[in-house]
Amino acid sequence: MTLRLSEFGELIVTPGSELEGEESTICKINADACPDREILGRAITGNYILGRDTIIIESEKGLLPEKEMEIRDLTHRLSGLGIVDQTPNRTIIQCFLDPAKFSITNLLSRLHRVALSMLETSMQALAEHKFSKALQVLELESEADRLYWLILRQIFRAVSKIPLSRLVGIESATHAVGYRAVSKYLEEIANCSESIANEIIGLADENCDSYSSVIDEICKSGSEALRISKGAMDSMSILDIELSNKIIGECKQFEKLERDLTEQVLSTVQNRKVTIAFRNILWNLSEISRSAKMICEVAINRYLENNTDVCIFWKQRKSGEETQYIKKLVT
Numbered sequence: 364m365t366l367r368l369s370e371f372g373e374l375i376v377t378p379g380s381e382l383e384g385e386e387s388t389i390c391k392i393n394a395d396a397c398p399d400r401e402i403l404g405r406a407i408t409g410n411y412i413l414g415r416d417t418i419i420i421e422s423e424k425g426l427l428p429e430k431e432m433e434i435r436d437l438t439h440r441l442s443g444l445g446i447v448d449q450t451p452n453r454t455i456i457q458c459f460l461d462p463a464k465f466s467i468t469n470l471l472s473r474l475h476r477v478a479l480s481m482l483e484t485s486m487q488a489l490a491e492h493k494f495s496k497a498l499q500v501l502e503l504e505s506e507a508d509r510l511y512w513l514i515l516r517q518i519f520r521a522v523s524k525i526p527l528s529r530l531v532g533i534e535s536a537t538h539a540v541g542y543r544a545v546s547k548y549l550e551e552i553a554n555c556s557e558s559i560a561n562e563i564i565g566l567a568d569e570n571c572d573s574y575s576s577v578i579d580e581i582c583k584s585g586s587e588a589l590r591i592s593k594g595a596m597d598s599m600s601i602l603d604i605e606l607s608n609k610i611i612g613e614c615k616q617f618e619k620l621e622r623d624l625t626e627q628v629l630s631t632v633q634n635r636k637v638t639i640a641f642r643n644i645l646w647n648l649s650e651i652s653r654s655a656k657m658i659c660e661v662a663i664n665r666y667l668e669n670n671t672d673v674c675i676f677w678k679q680r681k682s683g684e685e686t687q688y689i690k691k692l693v694t
Contacts, residue, residue, distance in 0.1 A: 390415045394422040400433035407434065411441050411458065412512060414520035420454045440505065442513045460513075462520050466532045467542050468600075470517065474510040474549045475596050477503055479589060481556035482651065485563060486585035489578060489644070494567040500560035507553035514546040537668065541661045545599060548654040552592060555647040555654075559585075562640040562647075569637055577631060580624055581644060587617060588648045588655075595655035599662040604673060607659040607666070614656035621649040 390410050397403040403420070410418050420426070420434060434454050438444045443460035481500045488496035521528035522539045533539050571578065591613055598607040628641045667674055 387416045388414060389417040389419065391419040391421060394420050394426055394430055395424055397430070400427075400429045403430050404433045404437060407437050407456070408441065408512065411437075411444065412515045412519055414462075414516055414523065415458075417455065417457045420456070422452055425451045426454060440508060440512075442509050458516075460516075462517060463530045465513065465517055466530075467514065467517055467521075468532050470510060470514045471542065471545060471549065472596075472600075474507060474514065474546065474553070475592075477507045477510065478549050478553040478556060479592055481507070481553055481560070482585065482589055482592070485556050485559040486582050486589070488560070488563050489585075490582045492571065494563055497560040497563040500557060504553060504557045507550065511546055511550045511553075515543070518543055518546075538665075541665055544661050545658055548657050551654045552651050555650045558647045559644050562643050566637065566640050569634065571637060574632055574637060574641075577628060577641065580627065581641060581648075584617075584620055584624055584645065584648055587620070588651045591617060591652055592655045595658040595662070598659050599665070602662060602666045604663055604666045604671075607662045610659045611656050614652045614659075617652040618649060621645050621652075 392403070392406050392410070394403055397406060407418055407420070420430075422430075426434075431454070434446070434456065438446055438456060441458075443458045444456050445459060446454060447457045448455040481503045484500050484503075485497055488494060488500075517531050518533065518539050521531050521533045522536060528534070528539075533542065591610060594606065594610040594613070597603075598610055625642060625645050628638055628645070632638045632641060670676065
């Protein structure tokens with residue numbers, strides 16, 4: 364058995380040893396029960412996220428070509444997956460990743476860098492009128508997806524295995540919930556950046572020279588969204604409540620900026636297609652700001668997990684008429 368001291372000083376006894384061999388989880392998917400390739404793909408992705416190591420896809424009727432293609436596509440889109448056996452009626456895919464080698468904080472940092480690179484490249488494409496440059500953003504989206512699914516897999520595996528949770532940097536169930544939320548907000552930033560890139564690509568055949576002043580303002584707001592997003596992740600990394608509060612305030616100011624710029628677009632841009640594209644770009648920038656705000660709220664929650672100058676706390680346990688105070692250990 365393994366003994367471990369909890370954050371409240373309680374001794375936790377875990378059956379078995381942390382040195383025992385890693386268990387392997389196998390699942391079987393009935394492809395005939397999946398009406399189309401999308402449902403099959405979601406079933407495979409869901410099992411990957413849940414930490415299943417070997418996924419067997421079977422069909423009594425024989426796997427249809429489009430379902431075989433979906434399986435092959437997923438082995439490229441999901442980190443560590445590979446086909447190890449294949450027949451007309453069965454395909455076996457396996458995950459070869461060592462979960463202990465991927466810490467949650469490092470994965471979140473990588474996803475954040477990819478998402479911000481997507482946003483920055485999109486704004487450069489708009490500012491320089493190099494619409495082909497926006498195509499680079501679409502290539503980065505697949506990397507963002509791979510990181511997001513891997514983060515979810517790590518979280519689900521960690522909450523079910525205490526030794527692994529500490530190896531990947533998850534100290535409690537509340538940490539797992541927080542990291543899950545942050546990963547989703549970072550994915551939203553990546554998705555919004557992809558949407559911005561698609562809007563810019565759609566303007567390739569339009570003459571936008573007459574709207575240079577509006578484009579400059581939109582690009583400035585893009586730089587502001589980029590700065591806010593960086594600040595949000597900084598507040599999460601160092602758990603600084605003052606920085607988190609500052610970024611949340613700036614997110615509120617960004618909402619007003621987005622409304623003002625939208626009114627400017629509606630009043631100065633006559634081309635309907637360009638108007639819609641600019642409006643959608645601004646809306647996505649606003650969504651990026653909102654995601655940054657939510658990351659800051661998670662950072663504040665994490666900050667309040669420990670005793671600080673701002674807040675101290677303790678537990679109390681009642682037994683009959685007696686009250687026992689159990690002060691939380693400062694970490």
